[in-house]
Amino acid sequence: MFLAAQLIVALIALLHVYILVLEMFLWEKPAGLKAFRQTRESAAATKVLAANQGLYNGFLAAGLFWGLSLGTAGQPVQVFFLSCVLVAGLYGAATASRKILYIQALPALLGLGLQYLS
Template identity: 85%
Template sequence: MSLIGNVIVGLVALLHVYILILEMFLWEKPAGLKAFRQTKESAAATKVLAANQGLYNGFLAAGLFWGLSLGSAGHDVKVFFLACVLLAGLYGAATASKKILYIQALPALLGLILLNVA
């Protein structure tokens, strides 16, 4: 199960790199507007906040990649960063959009379960 768990960790990390790109670089572009259902006006007004959020998503991805790079010694690092992703996803689902529960929180929860089954 640890191989499948590590695959999930990698996918969650890649997802957060994608979110970083959307929030930091594509926020006011068609892809960012569509992904976050923003108008051009609201995106312009929140560009700095979105870039800040993107940076935090990058830190989550970096932590997950770091844990993967450590091999079996990185178990606790992966668990910590997946827990951070899970909590961020739960908070986002409660405050912003229910779809964050499925896109962010549930994959992190699945990774946590799979890393701790073996």
């Protein structure tokens, strides 16, 4: 279970790096517009907000990578950051898009479950 938990945590961390790139650097580009179903006008108006969100996603990824780098001693760190991802995903699903529930919250919940089983 430990290896499965670490693999899920790594994938979630990589996902948040990808979200960081989309929100900070590709928000107004075709990939960002498509991923977030934005028009060019709305993307231009929300660019600064998106970059801020991207930075926070980067912090989540950094925390997960930090936890991974600590090996078994990093499990409490991973649980903390997975919990942050879960809360952010639940809030995003409730306020922005139900899609966030499946992309962010459920993988975090799976990761937490695997952490507790390992």
